[in-house]
Amino acid sequence: MLSAMLRRSSPQLPVFIVLVVAVFASCERRGGCTGANCGVLIDAAVAEPGTLLPPSSEDIVATDIDEQLFLKLADVGMSQNTLGDEDFQPLLAQKWEWDGPLTLVFHLDPRARWHDGQPVTAADVEFTFNAYTDSLVASPYRPKLRRIASVTQRDSLTTVFRFRERYPEMFYDAVYHMRILPAHLLRPVPRDQWRTAPFGRQPVGDGPYRFVRWQAAQSIELVADSTFFLGRPGIRRLIWRFTPNLQVAVQQVIADQADVREQLVTPDNVKRAREAQQLAIYTYRGTVYTFLSFNQRSPGDSTKPHPIFADREVRRALAMAVDRASLLKSALGDLAKVPPGPISELLWIWDPEIRQLPYDTAQAGRILNARGWRDHDGDGVRDKDGQPLAFHVLVPTSSVLRRQYARLLQEQYRAIGVHVEVDELEPTVVNQRVGTGKYDTAILSRSNDPSPSSGIAQSWTRAGFGGSNFGRYYNPEFERLVDRAVTATTRDRARPLWRAAMETLNADAPGVFLYALDNVAAIHKRVDNVQIRPGGGVAPAAPRRVCRDHLRRCHVRLYPDSSRAGKAVRAHRRRRVRRPDPVRPTHHAIRAR
Amino acid sequence: MRDAIADTIPFTLQLAGAALALDFLLGLALGIYQAVRVNRLPDVVIGNVTLFIYSLPTFWLALLLLLIFGEKLRWFPVGGPNDPVLCPLVDSLYCVADRLWHLVLPAATLGMVGAAGTARFQRAAMLEAATQDFVRTARAKGVPERRVVLRHQLRNALLSFITRFGLAFPFLLTGAVLIETIYAWPGMGRLAFDAILSRDYSLVTATALIVSVVVVAGNLLADILLGIADPRLRVRADPDAHVLTA
Numbered sequence: 001m002l003s004a005m006l007r008r009s010s011p012q013l014p015v016f017i018v019l020v021v022a023v024f025a026s027c028e029r030r031g032g033c034t035g036a037n038c039g040v041l042i043d044a045a046v047a048e049p050g051t052l053l054p055p056s057s058e059d060i061v062a063t064d065i066d067e068q069l070f071l072k073l074a075d076v077g078m079s080q081n082t083l084g085d086e087d088f089q090p091l092l093a094q095k096w097e098w099d100g101p102l103t104l105v106f107h108l109d110p111r112a113r114w115h116d117g118q119p120v121t122a123a124d125v126e127f128t129f130n131a132y133t134d135s136l137v138a139s140p141y142r143p144k145l146r147r148i149a150s151v152t153q154r155d156s157l158t159t160v161f162r163f164r165e166r167y168p169e170m171f172y173d174a175v176y177h178m179r180i181l182p183a184h185l186l187r188p189v190p191r192d193q194w195r196t197a198p199f200g201r202q203p204v205g206d207g208p209y210r211f212v213r214w215q216a217a218q219s220i221e222l223v224a225d226s227t228f229f230l231g232r233p234g235i236r237r238l239i240w241r242f243t244p245n246l247q248v249a250v251q252q253v254i255a256d257q258a259d260v261r262e263q264l265v266t267p268d269n270v271k272r273a274r275e276a277q278q279l280a281i282y283t284y285r286g287t288v289y290t291f292l293s294f295n296q297r298s299p300g301d302s303t304k305p306h307p308i309f310a311d312r313e314v315r316r317a318l319a320m321a322v323d324r325a326s327l328l329k330s331a332l333g334d335l336a337k338v339p340p341g342p343i344s345e346l347l348w349i350w351d352p353e354i355r356q357l358p359y360d361t362a363q364a365g366r367i368l369n370a371r372g373w374r375d376h377d378g379d380g381v382r383d384k385d386g387q388p389l390a391f392h393v394l395v396p397t398s399s400v401l402r403r404q405y406a407r408l409l410q411e412q413y414r415a416i417g418v419h420v421e422v423d424e425l426e427p428t429v430v431n432q433r434v435g436t437g438k439y440d441t442a443i444l445s446r447s448n449d450p451s452p453s454s455g456i457a458q459s460w461t462r463a464g465f466g467g468s469n470f471g472r473y474y475n476p477e478f479e480r481l482v483d484r485a486v487t488a489t490t491r492d493r494a495r496p497l498w499r500a501a502m503e504t505l506n507a508d509a510p511g512v513f514l515y516a517l518d519n520v521a522a523i524h525k526r527v528d529n530v531q532i533r534p535g536g537g538v539a540p541a542a543p544r545r546v547c548r549d550h551l552r553r554c555h556v557r558l559y560p561d562s563s564r565a566g567k568a569v570r571a572h573r574r575r576r577v578r579r580p581d582p583v584r585p586t587h588h589a590i591r592a593r
Numbered sequence: 594m595r596d597a598i599a600d601t602i603p604f605t606l607q608l609a610g611a612a613l614a615l616d617f618l619l620g621l622a623l624g625i626y627q628a629v630r631v632n633r634l635p636d637v638v639i640g641n642v643t644l645f646i647y648s649l650p651t652f653w654l655a656l657l658l659l660l661i662f663g664e665k666l667r668w669f670p671v672g673g674p675n676d677p678v679l680c681p682l683v684d685s686l687y688c689v690a691d692r693l694w695h696l697v698l699p700a701a702t703l704g705m706v707g708a709a710g711t712a713r714f715q716r717a718a719m720l721e722a723a724t725q726d727f728v729r730t731a732r733a734k735g736v737p738e739r740r741v742v743l744r745h746q747l748r749n750a751l752l753s754f755i756t757r758f759g760l761a762f763p764f765l766l767t768g769a770v771l772i773e774t775i776y777a778w779p780g781m782g783r784l785a786f787d788a789i790l791s792r793d794y795s796l797v798t799a800t801a802l803i804v805s806v807v808v809v810a811g812n813l814l815a816d817i818l819l820g821i822a823d824p825r826l827r828v829r830a831d832p833d834a835h836v837l838t839a
Contacts (some may be wrong), residue, residue: 042678218779239678251659255667257670426790
C-alpha cells in the first residue's frame, strides 16, 4: 500500500505543495471593515495576566487592558499634576464638588452603562471602595486608600467620599487607585475567591471597549463599544498577543505580526526595531527604577538584625563600591539614567542634583577595614570573626537585564573583597522570598505612581513594613521629611522637602539605585499621531481615528488631549470663578460636559 | 488545572502530529533514496547533511529558522498558533489553513531533526535488507528494481522504522517544551515549562503523567504495528507459546 501510495503520489506531491503555497501566497486578509471606526491594533505582550479584575490585577498588561474595560471616576491629566483637582479629566463622574474640607461629592454621568446594559450607579462606587479596602480581597491598592474614611451613596447617581484628614492629594486618592466595578455582578462572589473568580477572565466593564475573548497563553481581545457614552472609540478591535518572553514579542513586532511593543528594554532590541522599516520608535519617560535592595533584617527572622546590612557604614561602603555609571553604560547605553534615589524619571521630584554617595572604592575599602571586615586569611574575601563578607543576590530569571547586572555587580564587589553569589530564580519565587524577608539582597524594580507620596511612603517608611518596604529601612528623620513633603501644598514647597528626604535616604544606603529606564516603544507606522501619556504607556486609552482595516495606514490618537473631556476641563477653567485650593477645598464644581 | 491541560493538549498533538509526519515521511524517503544510491554523491551529501542536522540542538535550529524565515524573509509567522485578527478561532477552512501555516516552522524544527535521525536509521536498515537472500532472489528472478526496493527491501526494513516510531514520542514531547516556548505555541510543553518555573508541582506532575501515558501508548502502538508488519513477531494463542516466536 505504501509503495502504491509512493508510486501514485510521487509526481503529484510537488504539484500539491506548489498549489498550497500558491493558495497561501494569494490569500488576502479578510475581515477588513469600512467606515470611520475600524481597524485592529495588536499589542505584543510578554506576561499574561492572571486576572482582569482590577483590585487584584497589578501587572502592566492587566492594567493596560483594564484601562479599556473599566473607568475611573476621573483621571490624571497630561500634566500629571496630582495636587488638588484642577488637572483631572472627568470620566465616570460628570462633575464633582467639595462639601466641606473632608467631603467630596461626585455626580456620576447618567449615560454610563455597564456592558450588560445596567446603569452605573453610586452603589457601584460604594461597593468598589468596600471591595478595594477589604482585607479578603487583599488588593495591592488598599494601603493607598487608607485616608478615605468612607464612601456612601446619596442617591443613585451621587456618591460621597469622606476623608480622615486634609491633604493636597485627597482628590487623587479618591479617583486614581480605583476602577469602578459592577456591584450587581460581583456582589454574589465571595471576596476571598475574587482572584480566581470567573469574572476576572470574562469581565463586564463600563469602558470604551468590551471584552470579547481570552484564549489562554494566546491572546485577549476587546472590541469597541459602539454605545460608549463618551464617544465610540476609533479602533474597532484591540488584541493583546501573549508571548513567552521579550525576544519573541520584539520579533513579532519586527516581523510585522504585531503593531505595538511598549517596551523594547535593551539596546539590541532598539537597534533591531530601528532597522525595521515599518516601525516608528518612540522614547518616553519610564515609570520604573531598579535597585539592589539590602535586607537590614536577618533572612527569615525580622526580629534580628542582618549580620552585614544592619550596619549603616557597611551599606554605605557597599554602595560606594558600585560604579553605577559604567554599569549603566555597558548594559543599557543611553537607554537609562542613574536614578538619584528611589524614583523614576516620571516623577516630578527627579533631580540629578540630589546628593548621592560617590563611587569611591578606596573609601569603601577604608570603611570596611574600619568596621573590621579585612582579609585575614588571604583568600581574597574579607572576613570578620571568621565570617566572610559574602551574600546572595536574588534575581528573577525573567529579567535579562537584572541577571546581567547581578553578574556585573558580582565582579565589582569581588574587586573590593566581597563575595557575591547570584541566585537566579523564577519571578514568583523571588517575589515570595523577598516578600517574606528571606533574602540578603535582591535586584528589584519598582514602578512609581504619578505621585511620589504613596509609593515612596509605602516602600521606604515604616508604613511599608510587612508590605513593600522589604528591606525594612527605617529612619525617623526621613519619615519626618516625607510627611512634610506629602502635606506641602504646592510642588515648589514640596520639592526641597523631597530633595532633603532623598538625600537622607541616600546617605543611609538602604540599597543601590542602579538604573531608571527610558521606555522605548516600537509602533507600526500605520499608527500615527501617537501620543504617549506620561506614565501610562502607549496602550490606546481612547483612540480616536483609525483607518479602514488592519493592513491599511491608520490615524490613531492613542491618548486624547483634545478629547471631549479635555476640552470640557479647559472650558471649565476658563469660566471658573475660583481656583480650588488643594489644602482647603472649597465648595465648587467642575461641569465637565 | 484540568481546563489548562485540556486547552493545551490539542495544540501539542497538532504540533507533535505534524512533526511526526514530517519526521517519518521525509526520513523514510531520504533513507530509501540514500540506500538506492549508496556510496554515490547523493548518498554522501545527504548523509553529511542529515548528520549535521541531527547534531544541531533543537532550540538553536528553532531560533535560526525563526530568524531567517520569520523575521528576515517573513515567509512564515514568528509565533503563535493562528492569526489573532482573522482567525482567533479555527472555524473555517481559511483558519484551518492559517493554523497549518503557523505550524510550519515549529513542526519543521521538530520534524527536521527527527527526519535526519530517521533517514540514517532507514538507510542502514535498507542496506541490511539488501543483503538478504530473498532480495537477491527477487533480483535474480528479474523483478523490476523499483518493486524489489519498495516491496521486498523496504517492507523488511520497516521493522526498525516502526520501532523508532514508538521511540519518537518521548523525543517529540520533550522537544516540544522548548519549541513551544520559542514559537509561542500554547501547547502542553509550554504549560509544563511555565509550571516548572512557577513551581506549580501539581501541574508539573499532571503533565509528566500525561506524557508518560502517551509514551507508553506510542510504544504499544509500535508493538502492534510490528506484529502486523512482521508475522514472525506475533504472539500465538497457543498456551504453550506465550513468548515471541522467531
